[in-house]
């Protein structure tokens with residue numbers, strides 16, 4: 001096998017960034033900007049396993065809702081909400097830094113041409129969010145253009161598999177091209193922005209349980225994050241953090257082959273499994289508070305990994321209800337529940353009994369129904385889970401249904417990093433190694449809503465600048 005060693009003439013320091021998603025691009029840009037400010041020549045190379053057209057991992061496919069107010073600050077109570085979400089396991093300082101740098105981050109992104117808007121988030125209200133116009137694909141375009149403008153060298157189709165260490169510091173990486181040529185690249189510092197292990201069935205089975213290996217992946221780019229970068233860092237002593245048994249997942253239309261065909265109207269109907277039985281409280285909270293657990297329940301506990309949301313015609317009375325359905329597949333429509341059972345292949349008797357019992361527990365009128373907030377319209381059907389909000393009887397044809405499965409978005413466990421995005425080993429920071437974004441572990445329990453992109457951008461930016469500053473400092477010592 002051919003082994004290609006690329007070693008620069010060492011006139012300039014070299015920073016290697018692995019992964020051309022949000023975290024990696026921010027790292028590459030900020031390293032280059034910091035070097036330019038200091039008038040120090042530094043070569044920054046950004047390596048991605050995919051081609052120019054395919055790179056970008058989750059970023060390329062992400063709508064990128066970002067948990068900031070229109071003034072680009074976090075909402076009051078943001079840090080506490082993050083700690084609460086994690087069951088007290090997350091590090092407050094990590095989120096405090098996100099809070100303190102958000103305004104500056106958005107200004108920086110806007111200077112590269114990224115524009116933001118604040119569209120409504122599906123149907124239910126919740127924390128304030130902004131979104132880059134054009135989503136993650138537009139972020140990718142603008143950040144890549146800026147990186148190229150600054151002279152960052154892009155290397156595609158090189159999958160990093162190993163990190164090289166000499167005298168206790170990271171001095172490069174090696175990887176493989178699609179034809180299995182081994183390529184080694186020298187570096188004075190390496191920044192890892194190459195995603196979680198959502199695309200690695202073996203690691204998913206190991207950490208989340210066997211059933212996780214069969215998770216649908218929410219987007220084509222999700223499959224590209226196969227944990228190789230994380231494994232390379234672990235092999236040289238990197239410590240881990242974050243919840244290795246956790247992963248963000250969302251309910252999608254089982255029939256669709258599109259990216260992210262989420263169906264998020266389930267709080268306004270009933271959800272049954274393949275046996276025709278309800279199995280959770282569809283109205284336990286706002287959609288973004290229940291979707292992850294629901295998606296996991298389908299994958300881990302439902303027969304066949306599938307469930308069915310069924311509503312009646314009143315769904316269509318909810319203003320803009322289509323905003324919460326991103327599937328190109330039309331709903332399955334039936335004029336009776338008997339017919340619906342047949343169309344979905346569900347046991348008719350059980351489905352009819354499930355809905356009859358559910359309907360009997362609902363209030364007779366829909367007064368007070370409000371899809372946008374937890375409206376308190378609860379019901380407590382016998383021998384079924386309660387429905388805490390939005391409980392309306394299913395009685396007005398046509399009945400509508402979507403078959404659903406859980407789709408994996410990103411894993412929560414990753415590398416342990418400090419506030420400077422340095423990867424931590426047993427004795428403290430591993431010299432010359434930095435990481436940001438999904439490859440790092442800072443989330444526990446359920447993923448915090450609309451924070452994944454924000455942290456990739458902020459800590460990517462921190463990582464690149466810090467990599468440069470540490471190199472400068474090491475020259476002086």
Ligand SMILES: Cc1cc2nc3c(=O)[nH]c(=O)nc-3n(C[C@H](O)[C@H](O)[C@H](O)COP(=O)(O)OP(=O)(O)OC[C@H]3O[C@@H](n4cnc5c(N)ncnc54)[C@H](O)[C@@H]3O)c2cc1C
Pocket residue numbers: 018019020021022023024047048049050054055056057058059060061062063064065066136158159160161175193194195196218219222224225226227228229259260409410436437438439449450451452453454456
């Ligand atoms: C459909 C969808 C919806 C989402 N919605 C939101 C949302 O609304 N709000 C939010 O905050 N977050 C959301 N997310 C999550 C968010 O987009 C991601 O967490 C974020 O984009 C991660 O950025 P990253 O740079 O860490 O990783 P990625 O963007 O995944 O980039 C990783 C890069 O590394 C490359 N790579 C992987 N392994 C290697 C290797 N061994 N060698 C070289 N290169 C490698 C990949 O090709 C890829 O280009 C969503 C994600 C998806 C897919």
